[in-house]
Amino acid sequence: MGVTELRPRTPAETALVSLAEAIGRDEDARRAAIEALRREGLPHRRIEAWHYTDLRNLMGRRLGQGQAIEAAAARKAGPAETVLAPLVAGSTVVDLDTPEHAAAPAGVTVAATDELSDWHEAPNHLDRSVDTVRLVNAAFGARAATISVEAGRALAAPIELRSGIGAQSHAAAKVAVGDGARAVFVERVEGGGSPAPSSLVSHLVIGDEADVLWIVDQAKEPGAAHLGQLNVTVGANASFRLFVLNAGGALVRQEVHATTTGEGSEIRMRGVNLLENDQHLDVTTTLRHTYANTTATETFRNVVMGGHGVFQGMIKVAREAQKTDAKMACNTLLLSEEGDFSAKPELEIFADDVQCGHGATAGEINADHLFYLMSRGIPAPQAKALLVKAFVDEMVEQLETDEAIADALTGKIDAWLEKNR
């Protein structure tokens, strides 16, 4: 038996553990996770996967004071104060806290489960021996639901996943989409938060020939912290499209880890990060190509009016994954001197017949484009707004989704741009 050296915990780490303990339900089920959180603490900048999001330090600023913790512990997760309309009208809403109440459409099964996120396995190889997002999710006793769409079923309306809009919301979703089925899912991440982060960990299994669009709509209130993680496996000849919209929160990390589980699959990941004030927004992705003949394109566009943005994109191509075609891009519009953005693309290729590429750009509004619009009589502020909108709207266009979904996403983006003009 080895002796584990127990590193002294920072006040923030101690506070986080007390907050987890203060939840006061399912003690036994959560015990191991709480102990692991106590033992491992929070990752910091010397842990490569968290280098640009030094969680220990950033949480320290939120959890440093005792009174904040007491206030947070006193607050209980309550029901949503207001009834939130779904992002896309007509969606089936599944509250992950009470999945049994969902009115599931034909061909869809929704059930509660007490299975916690497995934090022993880190989907990002650069993390520690534990996975931080899952660990927090489990230690705080995430409510979990399973959702399955039967093979061959094409859902007419999106399924929107929510979890307690109250202060402390921790949820997990295990979603399986059967062979040949078609479905759209929306993760709706809203609400305020205690100093401790809320969390949502999803697992999505996409069957062969299936077609899934998954939208992460993160619009937490200005002071909130959130840790999100989506784990996806994509079957043979299946299509997986992802859209991540980050338009809120104070400290947010959204991870996406996708793996191909068959040949011929197509992955299209798009995202828009909108940053203002002192926000810290982090999108970290891993794309694993493990079978031959798969295609992936990944593009994130960021508008920075302030704050700190992070994009980490890893593409891993296994030796067997010949003819992989994977392209990744991260483009940033820096519209303020108050903000910054860090982009870290990584390629790890073991196959010898592949096409992989990545590119990152950061800059101001294109002066030629601006002059062209102004030369047609459009005043500078209006011309700039048009160009910024065009820059991010392209991400929605590239999803090639139906109009209702595209309009819902551009509507949210427009509202943010309007507010920050």
Place this chain on the structure above:
Amino acid sequence: MLEIKNLHARVADEGTEILKGVDLTVKDGEVAAIMGPNGSGKSTLSYILAGRDDYEVTEGDILYNGESILEMEPDERAASGLFLAFQYPLEIPGVATMTFLKTALNAQRKARGEAELMTPDFMRKVKAAAGELKIDAEMLKRPLNVGFSGGEKKRAEILQMALLEPKLCIMDETDSGLDIDALKIVADGVNALRSPERSFLVITHYQRLLDYIVPDTVHVLYKGRIIKSGDKDLALQLENEGYGQIIGEAA
């Protein structure tokens, strides 16, 4: 309409002087052609007229209907009736062509204190103008100039010009990259807009365009100065003799 007086200008960030005393007057309803060899300052002149801030005017003035426009922003110049048809119209991904046209048109109307155009009226106007220029509806559904061929881009510029109804149209090498059929369509579009109240400054490298858009006056720009002016026969003379003869005379 337009009076350019002893205009000197240089590239703003490196200081190279491009225009070295341009004098030119364009009357109401006049079609003036500016010709000249590569590097003579033709495109620079068009950019400076439109208000591009990459260039700095160091001396002289530009009067438009008697008033200096040097302090005006590009959008203010446009709203007052100035239009530049670009040599290389820009592709702007993500901006829908129709949105752009409507925004531009209404921004100009607003700046002039006119009521905004409602969508049905706007659509009718665009359809009519597009039909004349043989621009199909599919093209207008695309983002601005994205994926347009060279000829389509030039036709789209003329479409913008027809919709915005400017008073002074500056056309920068509109013929470049056009085959003969596209050239005729563009020239017909321009000729349809000719009127006693509208003037044109047609910048071109070759005489060919001037067979279709017949100018009232022709000016030769060389090393940042107008070295010779004449009528449409001057363009023919240049076509036959090249620039060498005239440059030699001026030297």
